Amino acid sequence: MKLYDFELHAECYAARLMLSLLGVPHEVETVDVYPEAAHLTPAFRAINPLGRVPVLEDGALRFGTVQGILAYLAAAYDTSGQWAPDTAVLRGEVAGWMAIAAELAATAGQARLIETMFAQGDAEAARAGAEGLLRVIDQHLWFGEVEGRDWLCSAPHPTIADIACFPHLVLSEDGGISRQDYPAIRRWIDRVKRLPGFTVMSGVFATSSAL
Structure with a gap:
């Protein structure tokens, strides 16, 4: 491979x-x-x-x-059976979150490319679009925590939806998008970092106790 x-x-x-x-x-x-x-x-x-x-x-x-x-x-x-959606509900949920990951790429991801790699585009518009998405995602995760759910989808374990969204959210500050006002996103990022096999990249560090 x-x-x-x-x-x-x-x-x-x-x-x-x-x-x-x-x-x-x-x-x-x-x-x-x-x-x-x-x-x-x-x-x-x-x-x-x-x-x-x-x-x-x-x-x-x-x-x-x-x-x-x-x-x-x-x-x-996947030998654990957790990552791929295995029910009609999860397939629908994962498909929806994959679409949101693409929106994150076009907003938070684009702002990061403009700020760090001098890509062409309107950084302020990209940040504004990303902020709207982060508000929705943070609210979704907060209500999920209240209901006992830790991940983007309704399964009791992470799915590929979490992995698709994670890079754009964990790297959002490179594009000038603060996560200070999104505590549920910060807690979710920490949960992803605690997964067995998690790996870092430039600008993404291993988890700490601080949220």
Whole structure:
């Protein structure tokens, strides 16, 4: 198995995190997204015509979106039975949260790219969009805690929805989005960090007792 990866890319981190949580052996091929824009070269577009990372190759199979990578890994390599949705309700919930993860990428993720990698775009508009999402997510998690639920979906364990959303939320401050007003998100981040197999990246540290 090979992961085409860029260390600082939030969605690449989601793929690396899922591989680590599942304990799946793999090799990594670095794609210099910034500053070289290697993902836009003809050589890389032959691998992924979308010109995006991450890309996962498993034998003859190739997945060029983080949503596809997470869904495939959970279905093919999860021996615990917890990561892939196994009921109609969970499938619907996970699909909804994967869509929200994509919105986080377009807002919090975009603000981070503008601030740290000089991407083009309106950072203030991206932050405003992200703040609206964080308010909704924090409220959802807070009510979940009241009901005894620790994760984004109704299952008593994390799913790929948590992994899809996690990088954009844990890295949000790189885009100028404070998590100070979102205590339920901060507690959820700490819970993700405590999962067996959790792995860090640049700007994401191991858990501490502080919330």
